[in-house]
Amino acid sequence: MRGRRVGAAGARAIAGVSRSLPSDHSPRSSGRAKFDRPDDSAPWQLLLPRALPIPAGKRLASIALGKAALPALCFARANPRAALPAAGSVGWLLRAEDLCPRQMLPDPSGPLGDEMTVWGQCDALASLGPPAPHMETEGPVDVRHVQWLMGKLRFRWRQLVSSQQEQCALLSKIHLYTHGCHSDQSLGHLSVTEAEMLRDPEGGQQLLRTLEQENRRLEAVLAWRRTELVFWQWMDTVLGTCAPEAPAAASQPTFLPWVPECGDGELELVVRELQTLEEELREAAERRRVAWEAKARGCGRGPEWSATRRASQETVEKELGALQRRWEQDSGPAQAHGPHRLVRREDGAAGDRDLRAAELIRTLRSQEACLEAMLRQLQGQCRQELARVAGALPGLIWIPPPGR
Amino acid sequence: MSIVTVQLGQCGNQIGFEVFDALLRDSQSSHGLCCKRENEAYQASCKERFFSEEENGVPIARAVLVDMEPKVINQTLSKAAQSGRWKYGQHACFCQKQGSGNNWAYGYSVHGPRHEESIMNLIRKEVEKCDSFSGFFIIMSMAGGTGSGIGAFVTQNLQDQYSNSLKMNQIIWPYGTGEVIVQNYNSILTLSHLYRSSDALLVHENDAVHKICAKLMNIKQISFSDINQVLAHQLGSVFQPTYSAESSFHYRRNPLGDLMEHLVPHPEFKMLSVRNVPHMSENSLAYSTFTWAGLLKHLRQMLISNAKMEEGIDWHVRPPSSGLPSLGKKSLNKDLHFNTSIANLVILRGKDVQSADVEGFKDPALYTSWLEPVNAFNVWKTQRAFSKYEKSAVLVSNSQFLVKPLDMIVGKAWNMFASKAYIHQYTKFGIEEEDFLDSFTSLEQVVASYCNL
Numbered sequence: 008m009r010g011r012r013v014g015a016a017g018a019r020a021i022a023g024v025s026r027s028l029p030s031d032h033s034p035r036s037s038g039r040a041k042f043d044r045p046d047d048s049a050p051w052q053l054l055l056p057r058a059l060p061i062p063a064g065k066r067l068a069s070i071a072l073g074k075a076a077l078p079a080l081c082f083a084r085a086n087p088r089a090a091l092p093a094a095g096s097v098g099w100l101l102r103a104e105d106l107c108p109r110q111m112l113p114d115p116s117g118p119l120g121d122e123m124t125v126w127g128q129c130d131a132l133a134s135l136g137p138p139a140p141h142m143e144t145e146g147p148v149d150v151r152h153v154q155w156l157m158g159k160l161r162f163r164w165r166q167l168v169s170s171q172q173e174q175c176a177l178l179s180k181i182h183l184y185t186h187g188c189h190s191d192q193s194l195g196h197l198s199v200t201e202a203e204m205l206r207d208p209e210g211g212q213q214l215l216r217t218l219e220q221e222n223r224r225l226e227a228v229l230a231w232r233r234t235e236l237v238f239w240q241w242m243d244t245v246l247g248t249c250a251p252e253a254p255a256a257a258s259q260p261t262f263l264p265w266v267p268e269c270g271d272g273e274l275e276l277v278v279r280e281l282q283t284l285e286e287e288l289r290e291a292a293e294r295r296r297v298a299w300e301a302k303a304r305g306c307g308r309g310p311e312w313s314a315t316r317r318a319s320q321e322t323v324e325k326e327l328g329a330l331q332r333r334w335e336q337d338s339g340p341a342q343a344h345g346p347h348r349l350v351r352r353e354d355g356a357a358g359d360r361d362l363r364a365a366e367l368i369r370t371l372r373s374q375e376a377c378l379e380a381m382l383r384q385l386q387g388q389c390r391q392e393l394a395r396v397a398g399a400l401p402g403l404i405w406i407p408p409p410g411r
Numbered sequence: 412m413s414i415v416t417v418q419l420g421q422c423g424n425q426i427g428f429e430v431f432d433a434l435l436r437d438s439q440s441s442h443g444l445c446c447k448r449e450n451e452a453y454q455a456s457c458k459e460r461f462f463s464e465e466e467n468g469v470p471i472a473r474a475v476l477v478d479m480e481p482k483v484i485n486q487t488l489s490k491a492a493q494s495g496r497w498k499y500g501q502h503a504c505f506c507q508k509q510g511s512g513n514n515w516a517y518g519y520s521v522h523g524p525r526h527e528e529s530i531m532n533l534i535r536k537e538v539e540k541c542d543s544f545s546g547f548f549i550i551m552s553m554a555g556g557t558g559s560g561i562g563a564f565v566t567q568n569l570q571d572q573y574s575n576s577l578k579m580n581q582i583i584w585p586y587g588t589g590e591v592i593v594q595n596y597n598s599i600l601t602l603s604h605l606y607r608s609s610d611a612l613l614v615h616e617n618d619a620v621h622k623i624c625a626k627l628m629n630i631k632q633i634s635f636s637d638i639n640q641v642l643a644h645q646l647g648s649v650f651q652p653t654y655s656a657e658s659s660f661h662y663r664r665n666p667l668g669d670l671m672e673h674l675v676p677h678p679e680f681k682m683l684s685v686r687n688v689p690h691m692s693e694n695s696l697a698y699s700t701f702t703w704a705g706l707l708k709h710l711r712q713m714l715i716s717n718a719k720m721e722e723g724i725d726w727h728v729r730p731p732s733s734g735l736p737s738l739g740k741k742s743l744n745k746d747l748h749f750n751t752s753i754a755n756l757v758i759l760r761g762k763d764v765q766s767a768d769v770e771g772f773k774d775p776a777l778y779t780s781w782l783e784p785v786n787a788f789n790v791w792k793t794q795r796a797f798s799k800y801e802k803s804a805v806l807v808s809n810s811q812f813l814v815k816p817l818d819m820i821v822g823k824a825w826n827m828f829a830s831k832a833y834i835h836q837y838t839k840f841g842i843e844e845e846d847f848l849d850s851f852t853s854l855e856q857v858v859a860s861y862c863n864l
Contacts, residue, residue, distance in 0.1 A: 149781035151781045152781040152782065154677050154679075155676050155677045155781075155786075156676070158675070158676025158677050162668065162672040162676060165577065165668075166665060166668045166672075168575040169543070169545060169576065169668075170543075172544070173542065173543035176542060177542070
C-alpha cells in the first residue's frame with residue numbers, strides 16, 4: 008500500500024489521536040514494523056486497525072462528550088451559605104483560587120466543603136415556570152398518601168440541614184486546629200483537602216498521578232481538535248489510493264504480527280461497515296425526527312396550546328426583566344467568579360479578589376427573600392384556585408388544616 | 412448523631428435514669444454474641460449517641476434534668492454517680508424549691524415562662540456539646556402537673572428555637588384509675604399541645620407495663636422502679652445501634668430520623684406504641700429458648716389483636732380476608748378488634764437474625780388502604796444481642812393501638828368539662844375554656860383520623 012506523505016500537520020494530528028486513546032493502548036515504535044513501503048505509512052498502520060473497527064464517529068463523539076463534561080465538573084454545584092457560620096466576631100473570607108484541583112476530577116461525591124465556586128446571580132434564581140398544562144392521573148389518589156410523602160420530604164430536608172450543620176462544625180474544627188500550620192501566612196490554616204492530604208499522603212500521591220494522567224489526555228484531545236481536519240483529509244487521500252490497489256496488497260508480505268485481523272479486503276469491509284453505520288444512523292435520526300414531529304403536531308395548535316405558550320412567554324419575559332433589574336441594582340461591587348477557598352481570619356483583612364462571607368450571606372438572603380415571596384404568591388394562587396373550586400360545589404365546606 | 416434527652420418532672424427523671432443505665436449496661440455487656448470488634452463498634456455508637464466523654468473516661472449522659480422539686484433530681488444524680496459506670500453532668504439540672512401541685516396550667520403558664528431562659532440555656536449547652544446533633548428525646552408524664560405542663564411548654568420552645576431538629580416525646584399514659592382527679596384534663600391539654608409541636612409521641616401505658624411486671628416478670632410488689640426498668644428495656648431495644656440499610660458494616664447514624672421518617676411523616680398520625688418480645692425475669696431467661704418464627708408470630712398477633720404483651724393474646728382476631736373489596740374493610744373494623752396499622756417498624760436483635768422471616772408483617776391486610784406494605788413496613792436486623800436476650804424483637808407501631816384509651820380519656824375529660832368541674836384551677840393561670848375546647852377539637856380529629864383507617 009502506498010500512502011501519501013503524511014506531512015507535519017498530519018503527523019501531529021495522528022500523534023494527537025494516539026495520545027488521546029486509552030492508556031492500555033501500546034503504540035509500537037515504527038522501527039519494529041516490517042515494511043517495505045515508505046515510512047510515512049507506518050503511523051497509519053499503527054492507527055487504522057485500532058481506530059476504524061470502532062466506528063470513528065463514536066470515539067470522537069466520546070472525546071467530544073468528555074470535553075463537554077469538563078465545564079460541568081469544574082462548576083460543581085456549590086452552596087456557600089451552608090458552609091458559613093452565623094455572623095460572629097471571626098471574619099470569613101472566600102479567597103479566589105486559580106485552580107481548584109479536586110473539582111477537575113469526575114468525583115461523584117461532590118465538592119469537599121471549603122472549596123467552592125462562586126457563581127453570578129443567575130445561578131441561585133430558580134426558574135419556576137407555569138404549571139404543566141395537563142396532569143397525568145392514574146386513578147384516584149388518597150390525599151393522605153400525598154400528605155405522607157410530603158412529610159417524608161420534610162424529614163429528609165431537616166436531616167439534610169442537620170448534616171450540613173454537622174459539616175460546618177467539623178470544618179470549623181479543622182480550621183481551628185490547623186491554625187498556624189499553613190506555609191502561606193495570609194491563609195493561616197489548612198483547608199480540608201490539605202488536611203486530608205497530610206493525613207493520607209499516599210492518597211494524595213494517587214490523586215496527583217490521576218490528575219497528571221487526566222491532564223495529559225486532555226492536552227492530547229486539545230491537540231487532536233486542532234489538527235483533526237488535516238487528519239481526515241489525509242485519511243481520505245489514503246483511502247482513495249488504497250481501494251483500487253487492494254488485490255495488489257495480497258502479494259505483499261504480511262502485516263505486523265500484532266495486527267492479525269488486517270488482511271485483504273479488510274479495508275473494504277471496514278469501509279462498508281462505516282457506510283452501513285452511517286445509513287443506520289441516518290435512518291434512526293429520521294425515525295426520531297418523524298416521531299417527534301408527530302408528537303409535536305399531536306400537542307395541538309388549538310387555543311389552549313397558544314394560550315399556554317403565551318403564558319410561558321410572558322413568565323419568561325417577566326423573569327428576564329426581573330433578572331436584568333436585579334443585575335443593574337447589584338452591579339456595584341463586582342463579584343468575582345470561579346473557585347474560592349474558605350479562610351478564617353481574625354483580623355478580617357481581605358485582598359482584592361476576596362469576598363467577605365457576610366456580603367455573600369446578605370446577597371443570598373435577599374435572593375432567599377425573593378424566592379420566598381414567589382412561593383407565597385404561588386401558594387396564594389393555589390389557595391384562590393382551591394377556594395374557587397370549593398365554592399363551585401354547593402354544600403362543600405372548606406376546613407383549612409390547623410396552622411402552627 | 413447525638414440525641415439530647417430532656418427529663419421532666421418526677422416521672423421523666425426516674426425513667427431517664429433507668430434508660431441511660433440500661434443503654435450503657437447493655438453496651439458494656441459481654442453477652443453480645445458477637446466478636447470483639449463488633450462489640451466495640453456497638454459500644455462506640457451507643458456512646459456517641461447518648462453520652463459524652465470526660466477526661467477520666469466516665470461517660471456523661473447527654474441529658475438535662477428539670478423538676479420543680481429537688482428531691483427526685485438529687486436521688487437521680489446520686490444513683491447515677493453511685494453506679495460508677497456513668498453519671499450526669501454537674502450543671503445539667505434545673506430545679507426549684509416548690510412543686511406545682513399537679514396543676515397543668517401552673518406548670519405551663521407560670522413555671523414555664525418564668526424559668527424558660529434557664530432551661531433553654533441548659534439545653535443549648537448540651538446541644539453545643541454535640542458534634543453532630545440529631546434531635547431531642549423528651550421524657551414526661553401526661554397527667555401530672557410539673558412534667559406535663561412544663562413539658563408542653565418546653566416542647567413548644569424547642570419547636571421555635573430548633574425547628575430543624577427532631578423531637579420525640581416519650582409520654583407516660585396514666586393509670587386508668589389514677590389518683591389525680593384532674594388527670595384527664597392534664598392529659599388532653601398535654602396531648603393537644605404536643606401534637607402541634609412534637610414530631611412523634613411515643614406512648615407507654617402504665618396499666619400495660621404494670622401487667623408486664625405482674626404476669627411476665629412475676630414481681631409481687633411492683634414498684635415504680637420495676638415499671639421504669641421494663642420501660643427502659645423497651646426503649647433500649649429500640650434505640651441501641653442497628654445496622655444501616657445500605658451496608659451491614661456500619662451502624663446507622665441517625666436512628667431517630669430514620670424511625671420518624673418511616674413511621675410519622677403524616678402530621679395527623681403521630682402516636683406510636685412499643686411492643687417487645689420476649690420479656691421475662693432473668694431467672695426464667697436461663698431456661699428458655701426462642702425461635703424467630705415463634706417470636707415473630709407472637710409479635711404479629713400482638714399487633715393485630717392489640718395485645719399489650721405476649722401472654723393472653725387473642726388468637727381469634729384475624730385480618731380481613733383479601734377477597735373483600737377495600738371498601739368493605741371499614742365496616743369490618745367497626746368493632747375495632749382488628750388493629751389496622753399505618754406503618755410498622757420491627758427491630759430484631761440477636762443470633763441468626765438474618766434468617767428471621769418477617770413476611771407476615773408485609774400482608775397488605777394489616778395496613779390501611781392508602782399505604783403499600785413496601786412503604787409501610789420496615790425491618791432493622793442486627794446481629795448483636797440485646798441485654799442478655801439471645802433473640803429479641805421490638806415493634807414500634809403507628810396504628811390504632813391508642814384509639815380506645817384516647818377516646819376514653821377525651822370522653823371522661825369532656826364529662827368533667829361539661830359540668831365545669833375544677834376549671835377555675837386552670838382559668839386562674841391563664842388556661843381559658845377556649846383552650847380546652849381547642850384541645851377537645853384537635854383530639855377528636857385525631858381519634859376520627861385513626862378510626863377512618
